[in-house]
Amino acid sequence: MAFIFITGSTEGLGRAAAQALIGQGHRVVLHARSQQRAAALADLSPRSAGIVLGDLRSAVETRSIADQVNAIGRMDAVIHNAGIYTVPSRSPTPEGHASTLAVNTLxxxxxxxxxxxxxxxxxxxxxxxxxxxxxxxDIDWTERRWDTTRAYSESKHYVAALALAVARHWPDVMSHAVDPGWVPTRMGGVGAPDDLEEGHRTQTWLATSDDPSAIVSGGYWYHRKRQAPAAQATDSAFQDQLMARLADLTGVSLF
Known part of the structure; x- marks a missing residue:
């Protein structure tokens, strides 16, 4: 039985992963952006190991989330599931990109x-x-013109590089990046062609399995098959430059 924290677990892939892991008997710590959003977890919370609250768009609240998790206990695994794709018509300002970077990468x-x-x-x-x-x-889009798709793609590129950098620097940790596919969640839309079940199966497997392929760190996965990520994400010099930039933006050093 593993102790697992999942960000963004009120809906979509995060909720599906939480349901699956709780059903397997694992102790799952859930996350909601606010007390209001936590109401969506009413059916899962009695069987969970707790709920932490905080908005990942805020550095202060993100740190609070970490403190809440640490107060519960040391996790065996953390699934960084939460993500957003900012729609231009809803947020036609640089703040939209700031939110994308904050939630998906920072x-x-x-x-x-x-x-x-x-x-x-x-x-x-x-x-x-x-x-x-x-x-x-220009990771924070202070110089370039608004481009929602590009901002999302970059944020997901950075988080893949983060996963691989962690694998390189922390040999005692199994760190992986996952492409869940284009699945029918609120973000993906009802017409998304991939299967929601397959969309969460890889990350729950990586969080708990002792399969030999799952415990070799530094993978990039799609539907439980290891794939080649973008070459730049695997480049150690780029990873180190990115880690330095993220440290500058957050005031927190990782390595």
Whole structure:
């Protein structure tokens, strides 16, 4: 039985992963953005190991999430599931990109640094990360014109590189990135072609399995098959440059 924390577990892939892991008998710590959003977990919370609250768009609240998790106990695994795709019509300002970067990249980075180190770390990336190689000096989109798809792709590229950097620097931790596919969640839309069950199966497997392939760190996965990520994400020099940039933006050093 493993102790597992899942970010963004009120709906979609995070909720599906939580349901599966709880059903398997694992102790799962759930996460909701707010007390209001936590109401969506009413059916799962009695069988969970607790619920932590906090908005990943906020650095202060992200640190609070880490503190809440640490107060519960050391996790065996953390699944960095939470993610957003900002719609231009809803947020036609640079703040939209700031939210995308904060939730998809800065929050996983900060939580990795502050949560007591688990045995396994799983980060949700995307197949779109392959078109997300971008300039690190403008990671926060202060110079470029608004591009929602590009911002999302870059954020998922950075989190894939983060997962691989952790695998390189922390040999005692099994760290992986996962492409869950284009699945029919609120973000993916009802017409998404991939299967929701397959969308969460890889990360729950990586969080708990002792299969020989699951315990070799530094993988990028799609539907339980190891794949090649974007070449830049595997480049140690790029990883180190990215880690330095994220440290500058968050005030938190990871390595």
């Amino acid at each position: 929050a996983p980075y900060m939580l990795t640094a502050v949560i007591e180190r688990p045995r396994r770390l799983i980060y949700l990336s995307s197949g779109m990360h392959r078109s997300g190689t971008g300039p690190l000096h």
